[in-house]
Amino acid sequence: MTQTKKKKKTTLSEQVQKGKELLHKSPYALDESELEPSAAPDDEKFTGMGDNPFTLTEAEQRQIEEAQENAPERAHKHHWYGVPVGTLVLCFALVGFAWLCTQVGQYIYGVVTDDSVERAYDTYLTPVVMFDPQPFESLSAADKNMIQKAAVWKTVFDKLDEIDEYDDQARWVCPADLVRQSAVELFGVSCLLTPETFTMKDYNSGSEITVMYTDETDTYHIPLMEAIGTYQPYVVSKKSRNGATILKVAYGVYIDLDSVADPDVEIVGNNLAVVKYMEYEIVRDRDTDMDYIKAIRVAE
16 A cells, blocks of 8 residues: 655744745845945936036026126117107107198188189179179069170180181171070070170270171171170179079179278179179079079169
């Protein structure tokens, strides 16, 4: 028979000792020499400067210190040209502001005092005012001879540069159709002018002249005079009333201001002494979109 060996019993202390030995022999365990911190070489010990990329060099630190020392001096340094340049800029600004104020003032003054409309009415009314027509409230009550005179001379003023035709007596030859058109422009489409020969006074020589109408050619033969009529118009006010335009018109005569002795003489426009005032009612024809004289009254 085979003799069996009896297992030797181990005590608890022996098992603990055996476990410690196994632990020391583990391949994953560190030796005591590895557990101790290794001393760094003297030349690699940390000195505070080391290889830290954010650490400034001594040269960079000196530059920063020099910049800080010089900064207050530069901040308080003044240039000699600062005051004159600033004064010059201020002068230019004041000049520009003054110019702008002048332009604005002139514009406002021009708007407030603009009388271009009134002066246009002066030109329009001249062929009528210069013959000093009698007042009327309707075209039917107006003087037909005055209407023909005014129409003829409006045509002379408007068309003399366009028509270059004269008769053997040096009279300007004007088509009667143009005179009829002028009558309509002055007194409206209801003004039906019947052309005829008429006489009028030459205010330069004081003699009578004849404006001849020729039926065969339907033309007027007009002697051209230097002085025509008595008065020149100057519109002093314009207002609206019942859809019409009411003009207050000064009837003036040209005078030499140096020769005027009466201080009470009223002067308007270009050396015009006011003789009297008349009121003109101007209305617009909706069919022709043209203004015309509807009535002439004594101004209140």
